[in-house]
Amino acid sequence: MRRLPVYILLDTSGSMRGEPIHAVNNSMQVxxxxxRQDPHALDTVHIGLITFDLEARVMQELxxxxxxxxxxxxxxxxxxxxxxxxxxxxxxxxxxxxRVGSDEGKGDWAPLLFVMTDGKPSDTMVFxxxxxxxxxxxxxxxxxxxxxxxxxxxxxxxFCTSVAMLDTxxxxxxxxFFKWVSDVIADGSRSQNAGAADVTELPPPPREINIVx
Amino acid sequence: xxxxxxxxxLSRAATVGEYFAxxxxxxxxLTRIEVDWPDDADLTFEQDKKSGKWIISGTVQxxxxxxxxxxxxxxxxxxxxxxxxxxSPDPWTIWKDLPVDWDTLPYPKPDxxxxxxxxxxxxxxxSRRGRSHAHKALPRDDDTxxxxxxxxxxxIMAVADGAGSAEFSRLGSQTVxxxxxxxxxxxxxxxxxxxxxxxxxxxxxxxxxxxxxxxxDALDDLARDTGQRLQSFSTTLLIGIARKTDDGWFxxxxxxxxxxxxxxxDDNPLMMSADNGEFAGQTTFLRSDLFADKANIAARIHHxxxxxxxxxxxxxxxxxxxxxxxxxxxxxxxxxxxxYDQIADLDETALLEWLNFKVKGExxxxxxxILTPPETNK
Numbered sequence: 328m329r330r331l332p333v334y335i336l337l338d339t340s341g342s343m344r345g346e347p348i349h350a351v352n353n354s355m356q357v358x359x360x361x362x363r364q365d366p367h368a369l370d371t372v373h374i375g376l377i378t379f380d381l382e383a384r385v386m387q388e389l390x391x392x393x394x395x396x397x398x399x400x401x402x403x404x405x406x407x408x409x410x411x412x413x414x415x416x417x418x419x420x421x422x423x424x425x426r427v428g429s430d431e432g433k434g435d436w437a438p439l440l441f442v443m444t445d446g447k448p449s450d451t452m453v454f455x456x457x458x459x460x461x462x463x464x465x466x467x468x469x470x471x472x473x474x475x476x477x478x479x480x481x482x483x484x485x486f487c488t489s490v491a492m493l494d495t496x497x498x499x500x501x502x503x504f505f506k507w508v509s510d511v512i513a514d515g516s517r518s519q520n521a522g523a524a525d526v527t528e529l530p531p532p533p534r535e536i537n538i539v540x
Numbered sequence: 541x542x543x544x545x546x547x548x549x550l551s552r553a554a555t556v557g558e559y560f561a562x563x564x565x566x567x568x569x570l571t572r573i574e575v576d577w578p579d580d581a582d583l584t585f586e587q588d589k590k591s592g593k594w595i596i597s598g599t600v601q602x603x604x605x606x607x608x609x610x611x612x613x614x615x616x617x618x619x620x621x622x623x624x625x626x627x628s629p630d631p632w633t634i635w636k637d638l639p640v641d642w643d644t645l646p647y648p649k650p651d652x653x654x655x656x657x658x659x660x661x662x663x664x665x666x667s668r669r670g671r672s673h674a675h676k677a678l679p680r681d682d683d684t685x686x687x688x689x690x691x692x693x694x695x696i697m698a699v700a701d702g703a704g705s706a707e708f709s710r711l712g713s714q715t716v717x718x719x720x721x722x723x724x725x726x727x728x729x730x731x732x733x734x735x736x737x738x739x740x741x742x743x744x745x746x747x748x749x750x751x752x753x754x755x756x757d758a759l760d761d762l763a764r765d766t767g768q769r770l771q772s773f774s775t776t777l778l779i780g781i782a783r784k785t786d787d788g789w790f791x792x793x794x795x796x797x798x799x800x801x802x803x804x805x806d807d808n809p810l811m812m813s814a815d816n817g818e819f820a821g822q823t824t825f826l827r828s829d830l831f832a833d834k835a836n837i838a839a840r841i842h843h844x845x846x847x848x849x850x851x852x853x854x855x856x857x858x859x860x861x862x863x864x865x866x867x868x869x870x871x872x873x874x875x876x877x878x879x880y881d882q883i884a885d886l887d888e889t890a891l892l893e894w895l896n897f898k899v900k901g902e903x904x905x906x907x908x909x910i911l912t913p914p915e916t917n918k
Contacts, residue, residue, distance in 0.1 A: 328900055328901040328902075329901060330901075356605075359626065360605065360626070363603070363626070363628040363629070364603075364629070364634065366631035366632075366634050366635050366671075366675065366903075367672060367675070367903065369628055369629075369631040369634075370631055370900050370901040370903075371901050390552070392628070393553065393555045393628035393631075394552040394553050394555075394560075395552075395553055395626070396549065396550045396551060396552050396553050396562070396626070397549070397550065397553070397605075397624040397625065397626055398549075399547055399549070429866075429867075430866060430867045430868045431866050431867075431868055432865060432866045433861075433865070433866060
């Protein structure tokens with residue numbers, strides 16, 4: 328069966344501590360429970376979750392939506408934002424997890440990438456390398472979200488196909504963004520099922536979200 | 541002393557009605573677990589003696605977030621662990637079958653269609669709106685037509701798959717299959733009176749190639765007449781023709797886009813060239829500019845002459861994707877025979893029902909057209 332791989336990269340650096348990470352955890356739960364009411368999504372969507380702070384780590388390997396466990400993210404007290412390392416790690420995961428079509432079997436649908444950060448990449452050199460590399464990683468769409476006043480939207484613009492901006496790091500903002508993420512994923516599983524791999528035309532975001540590109 | 545409160549973490553979530561087993565990843569070091577289970581779940585905790593890991597297993601009955609606290613012991617100290625277990629519905633139970641609102645959409649098309657035409661062989665065809673379309677109240681984008689020319693003895697079958705992303709592709713697919721059965725009879729009568737003596741490469745280009753070209757022109761006309769973009773009518777087109785000859789049967793086909801054409805007769809069932817894109821789900825659609833490249837069109841035409849055959853079939857990818865696991869499988873007669881075994885005895889009404897078959901992740905519109913030899917009874 329053709330899977331729709333979805334990679335979610337979440338900033339868990341120190342500045343996310345407290346209410347912001349709590350809001351992200353809640354929003355992630357809403358995202359999953361919304362998608363679980365969609366039979367297309369249940370059939371095809373697989374989600375991989377990567378977090379980044381002073382390191383990038385796989386919180387959950389690419390997992391079918393129905394098996395995706397409850398995950399609660401935590402943050403260190405302070406520290407850097409290794410977005411470059413996260414981009415590097417997700418490319419490794421795509422290479423090892425996403426199936427490519429061949430004579431012997433059908434490939435997965437082109438994967439989707441979502442990145443949320445409230446800061447700017449601290450690992451500048453790695454980030455500069457990875458923004459180039461990730462463009463040829465085969466993602467059908469790369470959606471960035473810059474959350475709060477310190478988010479470096481310009482950095483996201485360097486590789487994302489769409490970038491959204493949230494003014495504040497609070498619950499309603501994250502919820503709106505994740506709601507949009509679930510629309511993009513559901514739309515992707517549907518249009519790809521229907522025979523068109525064209526997910527670069529994303530569904531319209533909620534009014535609360537300010538789309539930069 | 542009150543117990544310490546901890547957050548539990550499981551290795552996986554559950555699906556309603558489906559047995560599952562998950563490992564308790566956190567907290568570690570539990571030597572005892574005591575749970576008041578929720579009513580709508582049949583679950584147990586067991587500790588693996590070797591690894592000491594706790595495994596929760598069983599089934600749940602409700603699609604929701606199960607949340608409960610269990611008591612346990614870690615290092616002889618009492619703990620209370622909050623555990624959250626998401627449970628998904630069985631996807632088969634939540635598909636909706638919503639009617640299309642034709643008051644707001646142009647170019648109405650029924651959700652299903654089936655046809656039966658008897659010639660020198662028996663042709664039947666069926667087309668059905670996919671679950672993915674029914675769930676969103678979207679129309680069927682596939683289409684099919686079959687035709688037998690009593691004057692020349694040609695059997696003509698056409699199937700088309702309108703692109704899911706194209707707004708009016710249901711009209712595109714209808715237009716191209718109608719063009720096929722309208723234009724081919726006179727072209728075949730003129731250019732291909734006798735397959736045995738013809739320069740086949742030339743005359744098939746002048747018949748099948750020309751018909752596909754006319755179908756592409758018809759899409760251009762639609763775009764011009766309606767003022768819509770040509771892409772709004774995007775569709776694939778598969779055409780198969782067959783005629784009884786003195787010593788057997790002659791078959792030919794042309795294909796633009798995905799889906800399959802096949803002949804169950806010998807070791808060589810596949811009668812088309814793969815037209816799949818680089819990524820899953822990408823394909824070529826019928827466009828008049830394809831016809832500027834004569835070699836490209838010629839490569840899309842296939843023909844065979846065989847003494848005898850069991851079935852000649854055309855189908856859209858809604859059928860071929862779930863039925864054939866790979867490109868390689870489409871070249872193996874076994875897969876074709878396995879498919880035909882499921883439908884050999886079905887008439888067009890039963891075939892339409894069969895198109896409801898359940899395969900996970902495969903919910904597209906489905907269309908199939910089949911020609912079988914004259915002795916077929918159904």
